[in-house]
Amino acid sequence: MSFTFIIGAAIAYLLGSIPSGLWIGQTFFQKDIREFGSGNLGSTNAFRVLGPKAGSIVLFFDVFKGSLATILAMTIFKQPSISPLWIASFAVIGHTFPLFASFKGGKAVATFAGMILAYQPLLLLYGLIIFLVLLAITR
Incomplete structure (x- = not known):
C-alpha cells in the first residue's frame, strides 16, 4: 500500500x-436529526425531519462529498x-461512520x-433506470 493511497x-x-445533515439541522432548525425519523444522518432523514429545502441542501452536500x-x-x-x-470509497465509509458525529x-x-x-x-444513469424499473414493478 502506497503512501499516496493512504493520504488519499x-x-x-x-x-x-462531514455531517452536513447534522450541521444543517443544528444550525438552522436546532434539531439533531439523529433523534428523529430513522435516526440517521442521511439526506432521506433530512427530508423527513427538516423538510424539502433543507433535505435538498443535505442531498447536494452528500452527493458533493x-x-x-x-x-x-x-x-x-x-x-x-x-x-x-478505491480511494473515493473511503468517503462512503466516512459518511457511514463519520469521525465528526460519533x-x-x-x-x-x-x-x-x-x-x-x-x-x-x-453508470449512475443506468443504475437509476434499473432502480426506477424495479421500484415500479415491486410497488
Whole structure:
C-alpha cells in the first residue's frame, strides 16, 4: 500500500465524515436529526425531519462529498495501479461512520451516487433506470 493511497484515503474519509445533515439541522432548525425519523444522518432523514429545502441542501452536500473525493482521486492521487474508486470509497465509509458525529452516520447512498457520478455518469444513469424499473414493478 502506497503512501499516496493512504493520504488519499484519509482525505476522502474526512470529506465523507462531514455531517452536513447534522450541521444543517443544528444550525438552522436546532434539531439533531439523529433523534428523529430513522435516526440517521442521511439526506432521506433530512427530508423527513427538516423538510424539502433543507433535505435538498443535505442531498447536494452528500452527493458533493462523494464526487469531490472521486475527482481528487482521479486528479491529485493518480496511480495507475489503484482505481480512484478505491480511494473515493473511503468517503462512503466516512459518511457511514463519520469521525465528526460519533461514528453514527447515514446509509451513504447519496455519497456513493456522487462517487459514481464523478467517475462514470452513464453508470449512475443506468443504475437509476434499473432502480426506477424495479421500484415500479415491486410497488
